[in-house]
């Protein structure tokens with residue numbers, strides 16, 4: 001779990017715990033994902049870190065390395081954009097929390113404070129289904145379609 005102000009010390013420690021060398025780019029990417037607290041695409045990470053002068057392929061590699069090490073999850077939310085989201089430490093569940101995507105503006109929100117229960121079906125049908133990695137919920141966000149109107 002990142003601290004409220006994810007800093008370089010926290011990022012370096014998290015990388016070390018994952019047996020990764022704390023390179024400047026990895027530290028920057030981890031700090032960014034920790035402070036944003038939302039899933040970000042490679043393009044968004046590149047844009048947010050422009051001032052540091054990392055090249056795009058370095059950042060792409062970083063994202064995949066920290067995802068492979070289990071520090072972040074890869075999300076495919078069906079809009080052709082792969083996003084990366086910081087994992088809560090020790091999270092070993094199949095999927096983390098549901099995500100809400102606005103069908104009007106595409107804004108993505110983490111639904112960490114909602115509880116969605118999927119009752120597992122067991123047996124061959126469940127096994128055949130495979131691994132659940134994301135729960136996607138779609139609708140109209142509060143900006144596009146305020147509730148109670």
Ligand SMILES: [Zn+2]
Nearest residue numbers: 102105141144
């Ligand atoms: Zn919207």
Ligand SMILES: [Zn+2]
Nearest residue numbers: 039085110111
């Ligand atoms: Zn999320």
